Amino acid sequence: MSLLSGHGIDYRIDSIQILEAIDIRVDAGELVGLIGPNGAGKSSLLRLLTGVEACTQGEVRFDDLPLGQISAALRAQRMGYLVQGAMAYWPFSVEKVIELGRIPYQKWWQQVSSDDQKIVEEAMTKTETLAYRNRIVTTLSGGEQTLVMLARIFATQPDLIFADEPVAALDPYHQLHVMEILRGHATAKRAAIVVLHDLGLAARFCDRLYLLNHGRLHCSGSVSEVLTRENIAEVYGVDSQIDCNEKGISVTSLSRISDHHP
């Protein structure tokens, strides 16, 4: 049984078609990559799958229940959503930001309990953010901030993590660190779905890929099925070289294809 599935998802904003007829599923233990050019609808799809926005047509099911039938609080406990460019608007300490991850378990009058505190410590250990727990989050580097935001999600202890371009502006060290953490999460009954622009990282870490183009699903499947020269040429409009060796698949963009109209 899939942990999360979407069937025939349509999404329109003011009669502009953003997504059309998308079928998608995430199984337990999987790290699923969502790839495609800018404006393909990746972030929109993620928002629909998390339930932050509602589909115009179609249905999203989590644990075989329609999203609408799961209470907002339970959804918030079982799914963690790392928005693109996540940031804190007030100069919170790192630890305080991570404590926010316990909100879905608190009633409106409740404070952080000692149990919560323990879970927050674990989340900091897992993301290696303990060292700067007392620093102000807005003064951290981009890579450190992403790790803190990820730790906030781990403090919620969700089954499914949605991450929207978590490594977009990070250096290679932090890119690998974030991807390793997400990979580590996607085991046993848990899973993660991540929007990526870096096809090399997608090839290296993801179990399956969904390639979106103009709001439609171009193709989906294993890394070697999706990342072909033909698919990349058709969707991204670039000529590429794909190397397979014992270390995995790497994708190099060579040149733009002149007759491609994005």
Place this chain on the structure above:
Amino acid sequence: MNIKALKASTLYGILLPVLLLVLALALNVGPVDIDPGKAIQDWFNDRITIESLILFDVRLPRSLLAMLIGATLGLAGASLQGLLRNPLAEPGIIGVSNGAALGAVIVFYYGIAGVAWFLLPLGGLIGALVAMLVIFLLVGRNRSIITLILAGIAINAIGGALIALALNFAESPYAMQEIVFWLLGSVSNRSVNELYIAMPFMLVGWGMILYCGRFLNALTLGEETATSMGFNVARMRLVLILGVTASVGASVSVAGNIGFIGLVVPHLIRPFVAYEPRRLLLSSAITGAILLLVADIVVQVFSDNGEMKLGVITALVGAPFFLFLILKSRNVLQ
């Protein structure tokens, strides 16, 4: 830079005794010197004397009103700054203050303020309600916070323009003076009646605002993240704005516009609660109560003939102080 918040017990352990102290002080201040001990004795023995009348019918309602209004302004300011994630927000920003003021001014304008004591606060409450309805018609289902702020500015401007119109065509210089003095904001010459009419709205409003504390914390990470954390952002925003409208509308209805408390107090407290919007709420309410009581004491001590209005002193002290706070904290709030 590290910011370590005070423990809740330490924070309230300082604020609450200070509040009680200031309240005791306020009850001892007035144009007539009385012996509070004798006043309390007389009151308990059901003897109506000058002392007991002054203490229980004049000073107590006035001080309680100052306390409640100060708390309302502090709480409303802190919650709106949290909602808009903007440290420049103040209770008047959503247009309710000027709406309430306009309602009261209309009562003055038609010269019916003296007919019954409740007409003035009633006019204020109706004005606040109308302002809020207009705002919700304008923003309605629109999710943008910018629209809300702009609508608030527009409502404030319309309220201000109509108040100016009323002043322009005021019947007599005396009526005009009455309106202007009322607008400046004051809690003098108020009775328990004003307390009774304002308090229910304030208490309900406070409850609604405090209920939003957890939501304001979640909003620190943005609206989308707050939604994913299980909050219906549009509904929580509505609850908070209704709470601010009820409590601030009631405040302005009985005391006129008292500025800068709602703007300055959250800035004062924020470092001590490590910038956490939720912990800021209650502490800002108590601090607002303390500051407005102090301001009211100052007003009474330093007026010989013709009392200085409360709103004048909060602005006189609050505005430069606000500038000082901005200069001091500009590094933290980039």
